[in-house]
Amino acid sequence: MEKRTVPLYGTKTSPLLRGTGSLPLTSSLRRLPCDPNLGPIVLNYDQCTSLNITNNGHSVVVEFDDTDDRSVIQGGPLGNPYRLKQFHFHWGGKGCHGSEHTVEGMSYASELHLVHWNAVKYKSFGQAAEAPDGLAVLGIFLDTGDDHRWLHMITDALYMVKFKASVTDFKGFNPKCLLPSSLHYWTYLGSLTTPPLHESVIWIVLKEPIIVSEKQLGKFRTLLFSGEEEDQRMRMENNFRPPQPLKGREVRSSN
Numbered sequence: 071m072e073k074r075t076v077p078l079y080g081t082k083t084s085p086l087l088r089g090t091g092s093l094p095l096t097s098s099l100r101r102l103p104c105d106p107n108l109g110p111i112v113l114n115y116d117q118c119t120s121l122n123i124t125n126n127g128h129s130v131v132v133e134f135d136d137t138d139d140r141s142v143i144q145g146g147p148l149g150n151p152y153r154l155k156q157f158h159f160h161w162g163g164k165g166c167h168g169s170e171h172t173v174e175g176m177s178y179a180s181e182l183h184l185v186h187w188n189a190v191k192y193k194s195f196g197q198a199a200e201a202p203d204g205l206a207v208l209g210i211f212l213d214t215g216d217d218h219r220w221l222h223m224i225t226d227a228l229y230m231v232k233f234k235a236s237v238t239d240f241k242g243f244n245p246k247c248l249l250p251s252s253l254h255y256w257t258y259l260g261s262l263t264t265p266p267l268h269e270s271v272i273w274i275v276l277k278e279p280i281i282v283s284e285k286q287l288g289k290f291r292t293l294l295f296s297g298e299e300e301d302q303r304m305r306m307e308n309n310f311r312p313p314q315p316l317k318g319r320e321v322r323s324s325n
């Protein structure tokens with residue numbers, strides 16, 4: 071594990087860029103008072119409704135059967151259960167850049183997003199994605215260190231989806247194996263971090279990162295932005311949107 075010259079959780083990040091998208095969990099968040107009205111989040115993923123893994127030209131995505139409430143997130147800032155639709159990752163080219171949120175100006179090497187939608191209020195994911203309370207995205211930081219015990223289940227499949235628009239079966243995967251030990255979190259109202267950038271996301275960002283190895287992260291960088299038929303092969307890396315100014319939004323902290 072590399073010798074760290076910065077606090078354990080992360081390193082200095084590049085200056086904030088303009089635009090919309092995810093917000094930095096900046097300022098002195100670690101010292102935010104806990105909001106007593108924020109209960110714990112509850113994840114019910116045990117029905118393992120994963121379907122496939124795909125390269126959508128922006129990231130690698132594991133999609134789930136969201137025709138019922140077998141895989142849901144609830145509690146915390148959410149008024150009702152939200153159905154798991156997909157999860158995907160954002161990562162950098164090297165080092166500790168790659169996350170879409172920062173904490174006190176420090177970024178991580180990667181960030182996992184578990185995307186859920188409000189099927190109680192909306193008829194489809196597409197409709198929910200345009201509503202202010204339509205989506206709940208659980209963000210999990212990936213820091214570098216030892217191998218992650220279960221991430222190989224994802225990285226071993228990446229060779230099958232090297233090219234944009236490739237997809238392969240990926241059934242029975244329970245994303246609970248990618249959670250850190252603590253579910254303490256920050257939460258705020260924000261947007262999708264990629265187009266169409268709808269302001270429709272209740273962000274729930276876990277405070278504790280999971281640890282993955284540089285070797286495991288390197289396998290994500292073997293993916294390509296480009297399709298098999300394209301002459302120029304573009305490595306898939308730096309597919310993260312730098313954090314945006316908070317613009318007065320309230321970030322709340324669980325205990």
Ligand SMILES: NS(=O)(=O)c1ccc(B(O)O)cc1
Nearest residue numbers: 183185207261262263264265
């Ligand atoms: N990166 S993100 O979680 O904000 C996200 C999730 C879903 C979509 B989408 O379905 O277009 C885009 C961005």
Ligand SMILES: [Zn+2]
Nearest residue numbers: 158160183263
């Ligand atoms: Zn994302």
